[in-house]
Every structure is written in C-alpha cells, then in structure tokens.
Amino acid sequence: MSTPPTSGLLQVAAIQQTGSSDKQTSLATTERLVRKAAGDGARLIVLQELHTTLYFCQTEDTAIFDLAEPIPGPTSERLSLLAAELGIVLVGSIFERRMNGVYHNTAVVFETDGAIAGIYRKMHIPDDPGFYEKFYFTPGDAVFNNGISGFTPIDTSVGRLGVMVCWDQWYPEAARLMALAGAELLIYPTAIGWDVTDEPAEQARQLDAWVTVQRGHAVANNLPVIAPNRIGIEAQPNGQGDGIRFWGNSFICGPQGEVLARADDSSETILSVTLDRNRSESIRRIWPYLRDRRIDAYSDILKRVRD
Amino acid sequence: MSTPPTSGLLQVAAIQQTGSSDKQTSLATTERLVRKAAGDGARLIVLQELHTTLYFCQTEDTAIFDLAEPIPGPTSERLSLLAAELGIVLVGSIFERRMNGVYHNTAVVFETDGAIAGIYRKMHIPDDPGFYEKFYFTPGDAVFNNGISGFTPIDTSVGRLGVMVCWDQWYPEAARLMALAGAELLIYPTAIGWDVTDEPAEQARQLDAWVTVQRGHAVANNLPVIAPNRIGIEAQPNGQGDGIRFWGNSFICGPQGEVLARADDSSETILSVTLDRNRSESIRRIWPYLRDRRIDAYSDILKRVRD
Known part of the structure; x- marks a missing residue:
C-alpha cells in the first residue's frame, strides 16, 4: 500500500463469446479474439467466466467433474503461452480441481511473461434453478493456509487487480474489501443470462440491475469496472428445462460508474477501452468516501442478520 | 425481525423544492406540497435534507448555529401537527441542537398521529469546498447511550424505514446495515448539487453517479429507494465562491433498482409512486443475496485500510 497507484493510460479489453462443449473449440475462439485485441493495443485482456466450456451448472451431474483441471494444468498452460507470446496481462477462468472432492470456480491472472500472477477463487456461490453452482464449487477460503484473505487483489505489471467472479458482483462487501486492499480495477468474469420464459420487462430489469449494481461498486469505490459476460443460448442438458439465454452486455465503466463501452446481447465482441488511471486518484481527492467510513x-x- | 414484512401496496411521495433563508417561508412551501401529495393519496411522504433553510454549509459561520433547534422543537412540532392532520407518515430533516456544542443533521420520522416514531442522525459527514458539514454536524453516535446502533431503521405503521441522510448514500455499508436490520425501504433526504464552474460532462457524470450508487443499494439489498433532493441556485453567502446549483433529480426506484419516477433538475415536484411491498420478498426468493454473504x-x- 506504500506503492503509489499505477498512473497513465491503460488499454484494456473484455472478450464476449459463446462457449462450446469442446474445450479446444472454445479456446480457439478465445485465442482468435485475444490476438485481435492485443494486436489492437490492449495490454490487459479479461475473459468471461468458465469460457472453455458450456455453462455446465444447469444440471447436477457427477460426470461433469471430469471437466475440472488443476492449476497449473492444460488450460492454464495454454493461456500462459498466449499471454507470454502477446506480452499481455490475461485474466482467464478455470473450473479448478484443487484436490479430489474440492473444486473451485477460479480466475487466473497471467503476467506478460506467462507466469501466474495470482488466482482468485469465487467467494460467493449462487444456487438457483439452472445455476446449481453449490453442487460444483466450494467457496473460496476466507483465509488461505498461507494467511492470505480470500478477498485479496492480484498485483500485476498493469496494476493491482481486484478480480472477483460473477455472483460476487452482487456483494458490495467484496468490492469494498478489494478497494481497501488497494485494488485499482474491479474485474468480474461473468456467466449470466435470462430464463427464456421470463417476461421481457422482467428480463430488462434483471439486465439493468446487473449493470447498475456493478456501476454502483465503481462509484462507491472510485474504481473502473471490467465485466465480460457470455452470449448464446445453451439448452438444458437433460431437456427438462428451457435453458439459458446468456445476455452478453459486457461492459467497461470508469471510476464514476460512467459506461465507457458496452456490448449487445448476442454478438461476439472485443470491448476495448483506454482507461486513464489518474482518474481514481483525482476523484478520490474531491469525493473522498474512504475518508469518512x-x-x-x-x-x-459481520452478522448474518441483525435480529 | 420475527415480524413478517409489511405487504400490499403503499403510495409514497418525495417532495422536491427550493429552500428559503426564512424557515416559515420554506415550511409554507413544504406544507403546501405535502397537503397536495397526501390529498393525492400518499401515505408516506419524504422531505429533502435541511428543507427549512438554505443549505447553510457553504461557509463556516458560528452565527449559523442559531438556526439549530432541539427535537422536539418548533419545526418538529409543526411537522408533527401536519402529519397528524393528514394522517401520514412524514420524514423531515432538522438541524438539531442536542446540547450546546453538539449539533446533528437529523432526520425525524412522524407517525400518523404526529408522534415521533424515531430519529436518525447522519452518520457520514462530508466536507469539501462549499459543503463544510464537518464544521456544523457531529456524526451520529455509533452506539447511543441506550445501546441502539446509529444504523437502526425506524418502525412505523407503513413499515420499517431505513432512513439515512445524503452523504450516507455513497456508503454501501450503511444500506446493508439497514437491510440486515429488516429495513423495508431505504430513504435518503438529500441536498446535493453542482459546482456551477464544473464542465457539463463532469456535471452529468456526478449526477449519474449519485443516481446509480443509490439504485445499486436497491439492487444489492432488494429494497426500494426514495431520494428527494433540493433544487435552486444558492449563492455563496460571502460572495467569494460561485455557489451551488442543486440538481434535483429526486427519484424513487424499486427493489431491482428500476426507476419508477424521477424529477427534473429545477422544478418544484411531488414525486408520487405506488410501491408493491411484496416485490422485495419475491425477489429475495430468487435472487437471494443475503443467503450467501x-x-x-x-x-x-472494519479496517480503515487493509495496509
């Protein structure tokens, strides 16, 4: 924290894509988009949640644990090589097998030389119809065996990254903890979509709530937010449900919550923005929320309910 | 907390008005608007911050402490009579003299019979050029002498009200504490405006940040928000500054952050909305953020900085 904040301009990109049941197919799409984003100048590139596969949590199926990988493992090694080749900082997402019986929904951050700068294991795990994540993912440790908090930002050559995952984005506590630890960007790889049977007005409210709550974290913490989300309709594997239409709308906003770029709900997209990292510092001088907590x-x- | 949540429809109103240096003039405007709102069916009416006077914190002047009043006192008694006459729950704002040397920026909630249902003393106190509130207001007690937390909602016949004040609205912690204590509505009497010398683009970002962060609290806590704000240009009393143009834009949103009504930036306005209080319950069943904290x-x- 004695380090001064990273300053100057930083071009960042969020990748919005469909998933495939075949990891190599998904990763080939990802690689194509990442190469293009890096070629266009992005130095930090963020992938969506569980980008190597379909969103497999629509059912509870023990066979799906075969998709999990250790870190390092095949997917992390492929992403590592890509980061090193392009000289970028890359945020990927991996269904992590930590040991037999302990799996996590994990974001992995690769440095420009391909080294793993750090990992973040999703702390808040959802569970609702079609999103049965509690079956697959153990929540990230509150405090790891090395004494590090589960809400710890990851230091990289492009700044201190407050990486979280999807459901975490509904929790102001998580964003605040990252900000208090000096995070300079909030990053949320996401896989969220509509129940296709919901009314259009309800779908619109849900999407707007998703954007708004994250923009709210930007405002409350004077930090930019990068949120890539999945696209595509994925049928329910057992055919009993209606499936999910992932709503895209990946976005990047600045430290006043101002939307700098936003994708549509169905197009493969490279969302690229040049952030001025001096803005957080200048905003915190005149809107000094952290001063008055x-x-x-x-x-x-720290209570469940104040009852 | 064993009480079931208040259900059914509730018509609420937020009053947006100019202030006057004369309390009786300000209160006459307030009374006229409150009578109209109640006549149109509102059962809960919320006034803006420090509505009896100009926003006097543009300078630090010891003579201004003469504006403060005890509670009960002349202004609270007038508002009490109004609430009782109209049979409404009324949220007012008073510059409170608690004892000599201890003043607060206090919201007062009146029951339908005129009784004081409770008070809330602003917990987060701003201080920046033109908003010298730290000179005037002692922050609300973390824990009062009776053991009650400073972040305690107020029970009324129209539900449990999470009343806070202005600068509190930038703090997700405050909204969360109210929600965890069973608040059914979040309420923020406000006095916020533009430095008239700021660029239009910066003014637009500030206004949008103000709306967005509060809508974010609605989303994160599955609760409606009522936020009345002041209008009018108020010159700096000593003539050395440019004054403040209060930006209005009072709004009421639902528990998914959906804007139900929003005023413009300069018109005297009664913003009236019928809330469906069953929505918070139904949303919390399918978007159960509180389950997974x-x-x-x-x-x-609880740390200042995680350094």
Whole structure:
C-alpha cells in the first residue's frame, strides 16, 4: 500500500463469446479474439467466466467433474503461452480441481511473461434453478493456509487487480474489501443470462440491475469496472428445462460508474477501452468516501442478520 | 425481525423544492406540497435534507448555529401537527441542537398521529469546498447511550424505514446495515448539487453517479429507494465562491433498482409512486443475496485500510 497507484493510460479489453462443449473449440475462439485485441493495443485482456466450456451448472451431474483441471494444468498452460507470446496481462477462468472432492470456480491472472500472477477463487456461490453452482464449487477460503484473505487483489505489471467472479458482483462487501486492499480495477468474469420464459420487462430489469449494481461498486469505490459476460443460448442438458439465454452486455465503466463501452446481447465482441488511471486518484481527492467510513459503527456487517 | 414484512401496496411521495433563508417561508412551501401529495393519496411522504433553510454549509459561520433547534422543537412540532392532520407518515430533516456544542443533521420520522416514531442522525459527514458539514454536524453516535446502533431503521405503521441522510448514500455499508436490520425501504433526504464552474460532462457524470450508487443499494439489498433532493441556485453567502446549483433529480426506484419516477433538475415536484411491498420478498426468493454473504471473510471491512 506504500506503492503509489499505477498512473497513465491503460488499454484494456473484455472478450464476449459463446462457449462450446469442446474445450479446444472454445479456446480457439478465445485465442482468435485475444490476438485481435492485443494486436489492437490492449495490454490487459479479461475473459468471461468458465469460457472453455458450456455453462455446465444447469444440471447436477457427477460426470461433469471430469471437466475440472488443476492449476497449473492444460488450460492454464495454454493461456500462459498466449499471454507470454502477446506480452499481455490475461485474466482467464478455470473450473479448478484443487484436490479430489474440492473444486473451485477460479480466475487466473497471467503476467506478460506467462507466469501466474495470482488466482482468485469465487467467494460467493449462487444456487438457483439452472445455476446449481453449490453442487460444483466450494467457496473460496476466507483465509488461505498461507494467511492470505480470500478477498485479496492480484498485483500485476498493469496494476493491482481486484478480480472477483460473477455472483460476487452482487456483494458490495467484496468490492469494498478489494478497494481497501488497494485494488485499482474491479474485474468480474461473468456467466449470466435470462430464463427464456421470463417476461421481457422482467428480463430488462434483471439486465439493468446487473449493470447498475456493478456501476454502483465503481462509484462507491472510485474504481473502473471490467465485466465480460457470455452470449448464446445453451439448452438444458437433460431437456427438462428451457435453458439459458446468456445476455452478453459486457461492459467497461470508469471510476464514476460512467459506461465507457458496452456490448449487445448476442454478438461476439472485443470491448476495448483506454482507461486513464489518474482518474481514481483525482476523484478520490474531491469525493473522498474512504475518508469518512464509520468503521466504529460497521461491526454488525459481520452478522448474518441483525435480529 | 420475527415480524413478517409489511405487504400490499403503499403510495409514497418525495417532495422536491427550493429552500428559503426564512424557515416559515420554506415550511409554507413544504406544507403546501405535502397537503397536495397526501390529498393525492400518499401515505408516506419524504422531505429533502435541511428543507427549512438554505443549505447553510457553504461557509463556516458560528452565527449559523442559531438556526439549530432541539427535537422536539418548533419545526418538529409543526411537522408533527401536519402529519397528524393528514394522517401520514412524514420524514423531515432538522438541524438539531442536542446540547450546546453538539449539533446533528437529523432526520425525524412522524407517525400518523404526529408522534415521533424515531430519529436518525447522519452518520457520514462530508466536507469539501462549499459543503463544510464537518464544521456544523457531529456524526451520529455509533452506539447511543441506550445501546441502539446509529444504523437502526425506524418502525412505523407503513413499515420499517431505513432512513439515512445524503452523504450516507455513497456508503454501501450503511444500506446493508439497514437491510440486515429488516429495513423495508431505504430513504435518503438529500441536498446535493453542482459546482456551477464544473464542465457539463463532469456535471452529468456526478449526477449519474449519485443516481446509480443509490439504485445499486436497491439492487444489492432488494429494497426500494426514495431520494428527494433540493433544487435552486444558492449563492455563496460571502460572495467569494460561485455557489451551488442543486440538481434535483429526486427519484424513487424499486427493489431491482428500476426507476419508477424521477424529477427534473429545477422544478418544484411531488414525486408520487405506488410501491408493491411484496416485490422485495419475491425477489429475495430468487435472487437471494443475503443467503450467501461471506460473513466469515468480511472482517477487514472494519479496517480503515487493509495496509
């Protein structure tokens, strides 16, 4: 924290793509888009949640654990080589097999030389019809065996990255913890979509809520947000449900929550933006929220319910 | 908390008005608008921050403490009579003299019989050029002498109200604490505006950030938000600054952050909406954020900085 914040311009990109049941097919699409984004100047590129496969949590099926990989493992090695070849910082997402019986939904950050700069294991795990994540993913450790908090940003050559995953984006506590630890960007690889049977007005509210709550984290913490999301309709594997239409709308916003770029709900997209990293510093001088936090009065946040 | 949530429809109104240096003039405008809102069916009416006066924090002037009043006092008694006459729940704002040397920026909630249902003393106090609130207002107690937390919602006949004030709206911790204590509505009487010398693009970002962060609290807590704000240009009293143009844009949103009504930036407005109080319950069943909070991993929120 004694390090001054990273300053200057930084071109970042978020990749919005469909998934495939075949990892090599998914990764080939990812590689094509990442090469294009890097060729266009992006130095930090963020992939969506579980980008190597379909969103497999629509059912609870023990065979699906075969998709998991250790870190390092085949997918992380392929992403590592890509980051090193292009000289970029790359944020990927891996269904991680930590040991037999312990699997995580893990974001992996690769440095420009291909080294793993750090990992983040999804802390908040959803579970609702079509999104049965609690069956597959153990929540990230509150405190790891090395004493590090589960909400720890990852230091890279392009800044200190507050990497979280999807469902975490509904929790202001998570964004705040990253900000308090000096995160300079908030990053949310995502896989979210509509129940195709929901009314259009309800679908619109859900999408807008998803964008708004993350823009709210940007505002409350004076930090940019990068949120890539999946596209495509994925049928429910057992054919009993209606499937999910992933709503895309990947976006990047600045530290006042201002939307700098936003994708549509169905197109393969490279969303690229040049961030001015001096903005967080200048905004925090005149809208100094962190100065006035009432840490003497927040203790009940550690309670489940104040009943 | 064993009480079931308040259900059914509730018509609410937010009052957006100019302030006057004369309390009786300001209160006459307020009364006229409140009578109209109640006549049109509103059962809960929310006034803006410091509605009886100009926004006096543009300078630091010891004479201004003469504007403060005890609670109960003349302004609270007038608002109490109004609430009782109209049979409404009314949220007012008072520059409170608690004792000599201890003043607060206090919201007061009146029941339909005129009784004071509760008060909330602003917990987060801003201080930046033109908003010298730290000179006037002691922050609300973290824990009052009776053991009650400073972030405690107020029970009324129209539900449990999460009343906060202005600068509190930038703090997700405050909204969360109210929600965890069973608040059914988040309410933010406000006085916020533009430095008239800021660029239009910067003014637009500030206004949008203000709306967005509060809509984000609605989303993250599955609760409606009512936010009345002041209008009018108020010159700096000593003539050395440019003054503030209060930006209005009072709004009411639902528990998915959906904007239900929003005022413009300069018109006296009664913003009236009928809320369906069953929505929070139904949304919390399918988007159950409170279920998955990682209270085992949030303890560093009680730190100033995680350094």
